Amino acid sequence: MKHDFIDRYSRLESPVHALDPRAKIIALFVLIVACVLTPPTEWWPFAIYAALVVIIANASRLPVKYMVTRLLMVLPFVLVVAVFVPFMHKGGPSYDLGLFSVSRDGLLILWNVTIKALISVSCLILLSSTTQFGDLMHGFERLHVPRFFTTVASFMYRYLFVIVDEAERMKRARDSRNFRGRWIWHARVVGYMVASLFLRSQERAERVYQAMTARGFDGTFPRWTEPRMRAADYVFMIIVSLTAVAGRLVVIWT
Amino acid sequence: MHIPDGFLDPKTWGALTAASAGTTGYALYKVREKMDEKIIPMLGITAAFIFAAQMLNFPVAGGTSGHFLGAMLACVLLGAWPGFLVMVVVLVVQCLFFADGGLTALGANVFNMAVVAGLLSYFLMVLARKTLSRPLGDKSSLLVTTAFFSWLSVVLASAACSFELAISGTVPLSTVLPAMVGVHSVIGIGEAVITTVVVAVVLQARPDLVDAYRGAGVLPVPAGGEEAA
Structure with a gap:
């Protein structure tokens, strides 16, 4: 059995690991959706999302090297699909670089997909690397996933x-x-x-x-303890979700 | 072909999430109608099998390689609805635990790789088999249609993926569609070869495990040994 690397770090001990799975699921899903819905023309909401990710990652004590290698997994799709867009996009202002020209709208698309893919993937890595599989599944069950x-x-x-x-x-x-x-x-x-x-x-x-x-299997996995949402779980969930939603909303108002 | 977050715009991923969720709900209803809790371990282990099979790369030409998708295989072996649900579980676990495919793009990925490559291709195959089974016989018509429609499943899924990316304004359709469909019509040959070989071997060893052959639409009783084991 050599594949335990997949969730090796879900057994670390840290404030993030100790949170209730439901709090993590809701907070990080809100963050992902807010990030994906943000128009790419503003850069600073993404700075807020990235800051949230960095703060949570830091508190979770996950090794930086591990986070970075997992993040790099998303790059093949970005490279294959999006990296040519700035060179192929027609119309709008463009920068002439001699042999070829780079479209500004195209660059905006490349920035849009890259930053959103990176932030969302970080959130998913944080969720799965700080929660054991069984706990996470139980969390989903408590959130009424069939x-x-x-x-x-x-x-x-x-x-x-x-x-x-x-x-x-x-x-x-x-x-x-x-x-x-x-x-x-x-x-x-x-x-x-x-x-x-x-x-x-x-x-x-x-x-x-x-x-x-x-052995008497009846279609359910019995658990010894039932997790309870504590004050810290609510605080985490509310702070992360509100910050993410605020980052998205301020773009509309300005 | 797993689309990450950020490549699709809200109207596209919203619509596809609704479509996939609806199909999944209907599939759950169809599967529950016929089966009880005891198929759950079977579906879970089959999902692990599809996941492992996707890790086996095959050569395409020269140095490049493609990997197996398995949506048609799941439907042929397990039946349309259980096969579809197995693919959904594989895609959800890949999204949540391996960050392969985005969360907001999950609906789109399920649509491409489970609805289009699984259900749609399988139902087309069932239609084609109806006309072919008289001249060719049961077994060969199964193998011939399996080969063609597993190739088609990969091509259709890549085309669906291209349309979604183009509608979202990420890449122009004129570039992405020929590129995606071109590459995948080659990768699809590998998919067809693998799927057909698997179905042929399983037909020899355990014909009771091929749902499309028995045509009953019910999973084999996992207790084993009751049919032709």
Whole structure:
């Protein structure tokens, strides 16, 4: 099992980790929506959102290096889709750079998608890295997300690591037999791997279900303690949401 | 193809979130109608399987690679509605835990990769199978339509993604549509090869696990060994 890096930091201890999952879910979702709805023509609301993210990240004691590597994951989409926009956008004022010209509207679009993607991804990383999966799912349940989803997602998460390990073992076995796929029809080999992965995972599901039934599974995950919203949770939720909403509203009034 | 936050404007992501939420609600209703709590572990482990399968890259040409989507595979193996719900769970977990795809873009991502690439493509496939199953026979018509419609599912999803980005004013349609559809019509070949091989192998080993073949629209009883195990 080598994949516990995914939520390794959700077991740290910090003021942010100690908050009720519901407070974190609401506060960070409000922040994301406020950020996405802010027009890109003003830069300072984004400074407020970024400041909120930095303050929370700092209080959460997550390693900076970890935050940055996770943030970089969003860049491929930005690079593939948006990086050419300033050069291709037609109309409006543009800056002539000799060989090509850079459109100002295009630059605005690039800034818009990059800053919003970065801030939203930071919020999602903060949420998932400061809350254990089970607690987060329970938080969603308490916020009236259908239990079907939280239970299926909990099972998915529980077996994800096992099945990813299985996939990695198959990959290693394939590579050690000198598989060097170069063309798309070599995808057939991947097909056989996926097929046996599927059969193994279904057979595992059957065994898991039998074992759980034998132990009295009734479709719910019982918990020892029921989390309660404390004053600190309300304070966090209200301060973060209000600051985010204020950042969005002031743009309209000015 | 996972769209991050900020690439779509409010009217686009708002509308797509509503569409995806509505479809998900209906799917939940359809699945609950036929099944009880015991399929939940099965769906969860299948979701983990789709997630792991998406990590297996396959070569496209030369050095580049694409990765598997799995929406059609989920629908063929589990049936339309359970397959769709599995894709929804995969996309939600990818969004919340792996920051793959944005929160406000979640509705759009579900629409592209679960509604268009899953439900829509699968229903088109079911229609095509009806006409093809007489001349070709049950098994080959299943494999032929699986191949074609899993290719189509990737192409349609990439086209939907392009339209959404263009309507939002992020990129002009004339640039993004040919680029996305071009790349994905090649990646789609890989999707078709993998999906067809998987369905063919599972048909040999455990035909009871292929919903589209049994045509019953009910998940296999997870207790195992009751049918052809």
